[in-house]
Amino acid sequence: MIRRLIARTVVASLCAAAAAPALAQTGTITGKVEATPPKYLAETVVYVKQAPGTFAPKTAAVDQKSLTFVPHVLVVTKGDTVKFLNHDNVAHNVYSPDVDAFNLGTFKQNEERTHAFTKEGPYSLLCSIHPEMLGYVFVNQNPYAAAVDAKGTFTIKDVPPGTYKLEVWNSHLKAPEKTVTVAAGQTVTESFALKR
Amino acid sequence: MKLPIRFVLQLSLLAAVLSAPTPAGAIPAFARKYETSCLTCHVVYPRLNPFGEAFRRNGYRFPGVDSDAVKQATIVMSQEANKKTFPNSVWPSWIPASVPIAIGFNGQAFGYPDKNASVPRANNGAQFVLDDLVAEGHIWAGAAVDDTITLWGELTFSSSGVDVEHAQVLLNDLLGPKHLVNVVVGRGFPTLTSFGPHSSFLGDIRMTNVPVTGIYGLSTDPFTLVDNYNGAEVTGVVRGRVDYSAGVSTGKNTFATKFNSENWYAHAGFKLGGMRLDGEGSPGPANAMKPWAETAVTVDGFVYHSREYFPTPGVTPASPTGNSSLSAGGAIRGQLGSLELDLGGYDQKHDRATATLGSLHSDVEFAELSYVLFPWMVPAVRVERIGLRPSGAPDVYDVHIMPGIAFLLRANIKAVLVGNIETTHGFALDATGAPIPWMGGNADWGNFVMAPRATSAPTSSFGEFESIALFIAWAI
Numbered sequence: 001m002i003r004r005l006i007a008r009t010v011v012a013s014l015c016a017a018a019a020a021p022a023l024a025q026t027g028t029i030t031g032k033v034e035a036t037p038p039k040y041l042a043e044t045v046v047y048v049k050q051a052p053g054t055f056a057p058k059t060a061a062v063d064q065k066s067l068t069f070v071p072h073v074l075v076v077t078k079g080d081t082v083k084f085l086n087h088d089n090v091a092h093n094v095y096s097p098d099v100d101a102f103n104l105g106t107f108k109q110n111e112e113r114t115h116a117f118t119k120e121g122p123y124s125l126l127c128s129i130h131p132e133m134l135g136y137v138f139v140n141q142n143p144y145a146a147a148v149d150a151k152g153t154f155t156i157k158d159v160p161p162g163t164y165k166l167e168v169w170n171s172h173l174k175a176p177e178k179t180v181t182v183a184a185g186q187t188v189t190e191s192f193a194l195k196r
Numbered sequence: 197m198k199l200p201i202r203f204v205l206q207l208s209l210l211a212a213v214l215s216a217p218t219p220a221g222a223i224p225a226f227a228r229k230y231e232t233s234c235l236t237c238h239v240v241y242p243r244l245n246p247f248g249e250a251f252r253r254n255g256y257r258f259p260g261v262d263s264d265a266v267k268q269a270t271i272v273m274s275q276e277a278n279k280k281t282f283p284n285s286v287w288p289s290w291i292p293a294s295v296p297i298a299i300g301f302n303g304q305a306f307g308y309p310d311k312n313a314s315v316p317r318a319n320n321g322a323q324f325v326l327d328d329l330v331a332e333g334h335i336w337a338g339a340a341v342d343d344t345i346t347l348w349g350e351l352t353f354s355s356s357g358v359d360v361e362h363a364q365v366l367l368n369d370l371l372g373p374k375h376l377v378n379v380v381v382g383r384g385f386p387t388l389t390s391f392g393p394h395s396s397f398l399g400d401i402r403m404t405n406v407p408v409t410g411i412y413g414l415s416t417d418p419f420t421l422v423d424n425y426n427g428a429e430v431t432g433v434v435r436g437r438v439d440y441s442a443g444v445s446t447g448k449n450t451f452a453t454k455f456n457s458e459n460w461y462a463h464a465g466f467k468l469g470g471m472r473l474d475g476e477g478s479p480g481p482a483n484a485m486k487p488w489a490e491t492a493v494t495v496d497g498f499v500y501h502s503r504e505y506f507p508t509p510g511v512t513p514a515s516p517t518g519n520s521s522l523s524a525g526g527a528i529r530g531q532l533g534s535l536e537l538d539l540g541g542y543d544q545k546h547d548r549a550t551a552t553l554g555s556l557h558s559d560v561e562f563a564e565l566s567y568v569l570f571p572w573m574v575p576a577v578r579v580e581r582i583g584l585r586p587s588g589a590p591d592v593y594d595v596h597i598m599p600g601i602a603f604l605l606r607a608n609i610k611a612v613l614v615g616n617i618e619t620t621h622g623f624a625l626d627a628t629g630a631p632i633p634w635m636g637g638n639a640d641w642g643n644f645v646m647a648p649r650a651t652s653a654p655t656s657s658f659g660e661f662e663s664i665a666l667f668i669a670w671a672i
Contacts, residue, residue: 037264097280124277131286132272172264196261 027182029156029166033148035173035194043171044194045075045122045138046154047145048164055143057116061085062125062135064092069125069135073147078139081116092130096123099139122169138169168192223336224298224608224672226256231267233607235487240574240602240610241671242394245488250475252392253433255366255378256338256346259475263343269293273341289341296339300671303331304641306663313660314618314633314647329668331355331640336671344368348384361424375433375474380443383426387441388498389527390465390473393422395538397566397576397602398614399638402527403540404562404580406636409519411584411624412551413632415506419447420636421523421542425459436472439496440464447502458503465496470531488568489533497526498542509553509627519548525560539563550586551627557585562638572604582636582644584624590655592622594634598642612641612667619659620646629654641665 029048035041055077063070063085076082084094086107094113095103099121104113106129117123117139125135138145144164146154159182167177173194180188227234234241237248244252250259258265270290278285307324308316316322333353340346350362364382371377385393388403395402401422410418427445434440440463447459470492471478481487500523507514525542541561549556560583566576577600583593600614623631623646631654637643645662652658 039267095281097277101280124275126275126277126281128285131274131278134272134275134277196264 025184026158026160027184028187029144029154029159029180029182029190030187031154031190031192033152033154033168033175033192033194035152035170036196040170040172040194041148041152042150043073043136044148044152045073045140045145045169046148046156046192047075047138047140047167047169048142048156048159049167049177051142051144051160051162051164053142053160055079057081059083059114062094062137064088064094064127064133067127067130067133069133071135071147073136073138075138075140075145075147076117077143077145078120078141079116079118080139081114082137084113084115086111090129092133093128095126095128096137097126098123122171136171166190168194170194172196223338225296225336225338226251228294228298229268229292229296229339230258230265235571235607238607239488239568239571240397240604240612241608241669242392243397243602244392244395246471246481246490246492247475247478247487249391250471250473250478253431253439254375254474255368255380256348257340257343257368259478261343262340266340268296287342289345291341292339296337298336298338298671300334300336300669301330301332302334302667302669303329304665304667305329306641306665308663310661313662314645315663317649318647328640334671348382359424373435374476377430377432380429380431381427383424385422386425386427386443386445386461386500387429387431388421388461388463388500389540390439390463390467390494390496391529396564396578396638397574398564398578398598398600398612399642400640401638402538402562403542404560404582404636404638406544406558406560406582408521408544408546408549408556408558408584409504409506411632411635412549413626414509414517414519414549414551414553415504418506419502419504419519419521421500421544427459433472433474436474436476437468438464438466439473447504459501461498461500463496463498465494467492467494469493483533486534486568486571488571490531491533492529492531494529495526497524499524509551517548517553519546521546521549534568536566536568537563538566550589551625551632552588554587554589556587559583559585560636574602576600576602578638578642580638580644582634586624589625590622592620592624592655594618594620594644594646596637596642596644608672609670610668612665614642614665614667616642616645616662616665617659618644618646618662619657621657622655623648623652625654631656639667641667 057079059081061083065087086092089109091108093106100119120139123137127133144156144159146156148154161184163181165177166180168175175192175194239245273289274286276288278288305326311321335351337349346366348364352359352361362384364384366380368378393401405420407418407420409415425445429443431441442462445459470490503520505516508517523542523544527540529538544558546556561581564578568574578598580596585591597617598614603611626632631648633647634644
């Protein structure tokens with residue numbers, strides 16, 4: 001019993017020791033975005049414009065609940081697939097006229113459609129059956145991007161060390177890009193002021 | 197000469213009803229839309245400050261991108277991204293989440309210090325009249341459906357019924373630079389000056405009306421320059437300093453036969469100093485505590501051609517007679533901080549307007565000197581003159597002087613206390629050559645009401661302290 005406990009402790013310690021250098025090899029970009037007028041703040045993404053490497057495709061999801069796209073803004077990487085769900089008791093349609101336009105047709109409750117995003121850029125998500133519905137999928141070249149929270153703060157984790165162009169996208173407003181240098185194990189802080 | 201008291205009273209009341217449109221422009225629906233105080237746009241409402249005038253000229257839109265300033269929740273009818281899918285989608289628009297309406301009431305009371313003045317003389321020697329203390333109720337509507345199209349409406353309720361005073365669709369920024377070309381379609385005031393029609397602290401409308409065919413008893417609904425007419429107007433602001441308008445309207449066309457009135461008008465103005473006419477790029481007021489104050493001069497001019505119809509006098513069955521008029525005039529507003537002098541006038545030529553269907557020239561002059569003593573108190577004095585120069589009859593004129601104070605009890609509750617002093621130099625004549633009372637003015641509480649006395653000759657000159665009027669209004 002004691003031997004088994006010692007063995008588990010040793011294994012756990014070795015695993016932790018192995019993982020520590022990997023975490024220390026990346027950094028974090030964090031900060032805050034302010035918007036004038038503030039009502040557009042929710043539609044904001046901060047992203048690293050170009051980062052070297054290839055990134056394995058992943059799958060994310062956008063749901064439709066109470067005639068609303070959830071989340072309102074989804075950030076994915078080029079090549080990712082998004083599942084569009086429908087948990088309303090009415091039929092929906094999802095389409096976008098932006099970048100690489102698509103239309104997923106009509107699908108009813110508990111059905112889903114998928115779409116692979118192969119081109120970068122912001123995509124408006126619309127529903128032709130419920131024209132008031134609006135959401136966004138922001139497709140970045142790399143996974144180092146994040147939508148802001150309700151207070152305008154953002155955190156981009158696991159960024160490899162290096163110097164990058166840090167940009168911000170907003171549905172209505174603009175702000176100049178910034179240059180950030182990410183160091184391993186460090187957190188760099190930047191802020192943006194969006195306006196017309 | 198003995199005047200029928202009933203006749204005088206009827207004409208006095210007619211003057212009160214006809215001489216001026218009712219207050220409009222103060223609309224708390226906009227306060228709710230932008231979550232801003234009435235005082236953002238108004239001094240003593242409905243009188244607009246420079247920002248409010250720019251908001252009005254811009255088609256009830258804030259400078260910049262209007263929707264940026266909107267705080268009220270909206271329901272999207274079609275998303276902005278649908279511009280890319282048009283014509284397979286409806287063009288983007290929205291509506292306010294709550295009905296964009298406001299309500300208000302107003303009326304006036306009169307005291308008559310001199311029982312021998314015209315109205316008490318015709319009204320059993322009355323010393324005060326409260327009949328119109330609550331004279332009108334209003335429902336206003338003001339909204340935008342996107343950043344370029346706005347809607348404006350007003351229903352007025354009174355003892356005479358319900359009147360659609362305004363119902364306009366404003367199509368803004370149609371061509372060229374922003375604010376250059378806008379089209380207004382529906383019912384509303386013709387734009388004849390660079391400022392809003394309710395641009396008087398003491399009265400209602402800026403420009404004094406003269407209902408010529410009403411004075412001569414030809415029409416019970418006479419044409420006046422400023423009233424609510426169906427029509428279409430092109431308007432705009434050029435480079436922030438010049439504004440213009442041109443339009444067609446039905447004018448007064450209430451005779452049952454409904455002839456086409458074919459009215460047209462045009463206006464141009466120029467502002468030197470102060471905030472731009474469109475409010476764009478404004479650094480804000482020089483004194484933040486006095487957002488109404490600026491140093492500026494605005495000059496404008498207009499022409500207006502109208503044709504109205506009325507029953508041909510003495511002809512049975514009734515048949516219409518037309519009267520064409522051509523008006524030309526202008527105004528100057530000079531502002532030196534809180535001190536303002538606003539003056540103007542026009543000449544109006546009619547081809548058939550006297551009781552005997554003769555031609556006539558009328559001229560109208562007005563001047564209002566005001567000082568915004570406090571944001572809630574504006575003492576002022578207004579002087580107006582109406583002159584009539586009928587063919588084959590003596591020239592006559594009447595001068596109306598209104599000293600008074602406009603108060604804001606709260607931002608949305610106002611009172612105006614004014615004295616009405618009038619001196620006449622003759623009267624218009626009816627078909628028998630007998631003198632008849634004056635009509636016209638700028639407000640229901642400040643009309644021309646002088647009536648001939650029993651001993652009056654057609655060219656009699658005398659003055660009267662007509663009344664002390666208290667106007668009260670609130671809107672919410």
